Amino acid sequence: MDSNQATAQLIKCINFAAVKHKDQRRKDLEATPYINHPIGVAHILTEEAKITDDLNVIQAALLHDTVEDTDTTIEEIRQVFGDDVAGLVAEATDDKSLPRSERKRLQIETAAHHTPRARLVKLADKLYNLRDLKKATPVGWSESTAQEYFEWAAKVVKGLRGVNRYMEDQLDELFAERNVLHLAH
Numbered sequence: 001m002d003s004n005q006a007t008a009q010l011i012k013c014i015n016f017a018a019v020k021h022k023d024q025r026r027k028d029l030e031a032t033p034y035i036n037h038p039i040g041v042a043h044i045l046t047e048e049a050k051i052t053d054d055l056n057v058i059q060a061a062l063l064h065d066t067v068e069d070t071d072t073t074i075e076e077i078r079q080v081f082g083d084d085v086a087g088l089v090a091e092a093t094d095d096k097s098l099p100r101s102e103r104k105r106l107q108i109e110t111a112a113h114h115t116p117r118a119r120l121v122k123l124a125d126k127l128y129n130l131r132d133l134k135k136a137t138p139v140g141w142s143e144s145t146a147q148e149y150f151e152w153a154a155k156v157v158k159g160l161r162g163v164n165r166y167m168e169d170q171l172d173e174l175f176a177e178r179n180v181l182h183l184a185h
Contacts, residue, residue, distance in 0.1 A: 006055050013059045014039070016080065020070040027138035034069070037128060038062045044124040049164045051120060056081075060088035061121050067093045091118035092125070104152055111159025119160045123167040126153050126160075130174045147178065154183035 001009070017038050024034035042061040045051040051058070059081055066072035067089060074093070078086035091114050094103040114122065130153055132138075137146050154175050161168055175181040 041124045064092040108155045150178040154180045
């Protein structure tokens with residue numbers, strides 16, 4: 001794929017995610033548009049983690065919440081973006097039919113079993129979410145809920161390690177600030 005085709009594919013993916021998330025908002029005080037999150041996850045991958053040579057990983061970052069949070073299916077992603085992107089999104093997607101506590105437990109248990117490319121997406125997602133949480137506690141969350149999220153995220157990240165030192169170091173700084181670094185190693 002030449003650079004013109006890659007650019008067109010990336011814009012197609014951003015548009016797809018924007019349309020799917022159009023009515024969603026983040027849980028921050030400003031109720032920012034939800035699309036800021038997947039774009040931010042992709043930005044962490046390209047600008048900070050320096051993942052610029054794998055368009056499918058970047059597309060998976062942009063699409064990683066579409067199946068969980070919209071009416072999108074993995075089959076739809078497969079038809080529009082291909083098997084590789086669909087597989088990466090599937091690895092990053094929780095089964096919403098399960099109770100929240102079970103989904104969280106499974107993220108911890110399965111983290112180390114994801115492919116390295118899916119682990120990149122998941123690390124960037126955790127980094128984005130934890131940075132947001134550091135800035136402000138979401139509407140409806142207590143400080144203890146925020147602390148529990150950091151503890152849970154550290155346990156997930158423990159299984160995601162070994163794919164990008166930069167993101168892991170950034171996460172470790174956040175974990176150290178919350179005194180949960182020991183859970184991430």
